[in-house]
Amino acid sequence: MPDFPDIPRHIAVIMDGNGRWAKERGLPRREGHRAGAESVREVADTCIELGVKYLTLYAFSSENWNRPEAEVKALMALLDRFLVEKSKDLKKQNIRLQAIGQLDRLPVKTRALLDKIMAQTADHTAMTLVLALSYGGREEIISAARSLAAEAVAGTISPDQIDCTMFASHLQTTGIPDPDLLIRTSGEMRVSNFLLWQISYAEIVIVKKFWPDFRKNDLIEAVREYQLRHRRFGAL
Numbered sequence: 001m002p003d004f005p006d007i008p009r010h011i012a013v014i015m016d017g018n019g020r021w022a023k024e025r026g027l028p029r030r031e032g033h034r035a036g037a038e039s040v041r042e043v044a045d046t047c048i049e050l051g052v053k054y055l056t057l058y059a060f061s062s063e064n065w066n067r068p069e070a071e072v073k074a075l076m077a078l079l080d081r082f083l084v085e086k087s088k089d090l091k092k093q094n095i096r097l098q099a100i101g102q103l104d105r106l107p108v109k110t111r112a113l114l115d116k117i118m119a120q121t122a123d124h125t126a127m128t129l130v131l132a133l134s135y136g137g138r139e140e141i142i143s144a145a146r147s148l149a150a151e152a153v154a155g156t157i158s159p160d161q162i163d164c165t166m167f168a169s170h171l172q173t174t175g176i177p178d179p180d181l182l183i184r185t186s187g188e189m190r191v192s193n194f195l196l197w198q199i200s201y202a203e204i205v206i207v208k209k210f211w212p213d214f215r216k217n218d219l220i221e222a223v224r225e226y227q228l229r230h231r232r233f234g235a236l
């Protein structure tokens with residue numbers, strides 16, 4: 001492993017291009033997702049090796065519910081399989097699993113698996129793997145705004161007390177530092193409703209490869225690019 005002085009504490013990834021990867025090979029889309037799940041394993045392992053403390057993966061967006069039922073089912077089945085197979089490694093690798101998104105929309109079985117593994121890994125400390133599932137950044141912000149409004153109406157806070165820190169503490173990512181590096185695969189230059197609040201100062205690295213082709217060395221290259229950027233947070 002190369003010597004890395006400035007490892008991003010938190011990497012967030014928009015895993016895009018599974019469908020196109022499959023199409024290029026004349027395969028059904030679900031084969032692209034299956035290959036994409038392999039990239040998830042490799043990228044998570046590489047993050048552990050590098051010493052990344054948080055990895056957030058956009059595994060299923062709020063908008064993904066609009067895909068054909070068969071594809072949604074295939075994605076949920078893959079996720080279940082990943083959770084079952086990965087749960088042993090999570091223990092061995094000391095990884096804590098968390099999930100953000102509208103989790104009550106997930107199938108009961110998936111939700112139960114998630115709850116079980118999150119509870120089992122809650123005190124793990126090597127890295128936190130955050131799965132964004134049924135996730136939308138706007139929905140998350142609205143939900144935070146609603147709970148702050150409810151507190152204001154109840155009189156437990158006053159509106160002028162609301163600042164960035166208080167707002168962030170009402171997001172699902174409370175306790176998780178903002179991403180330092182946001183990676184998107186398949187060359188698209190969009191944020192697609194992912195972590196809208198949290199990526200304010202993230203370095204964005206767009207990679208041309210489709211997600212199933214994004215492996216260990218691609219992650220290392222993205223981290224190198226991050227390290228080359230001069231990060232000033234708007235200051236001089």
Ligand code: FPP
Nearest residue numbers: 015016017018019020033036037059078082
């Ligand atoms: C984007 O490809 C990817 C997704 C919608 C879901 C990501 C899911 C996985 C990588 C597999 C399972 C996840 C885990 C955590 C095991 P796309 O279908 O939008 O591709 P396209 O834009 O080429 O059609």
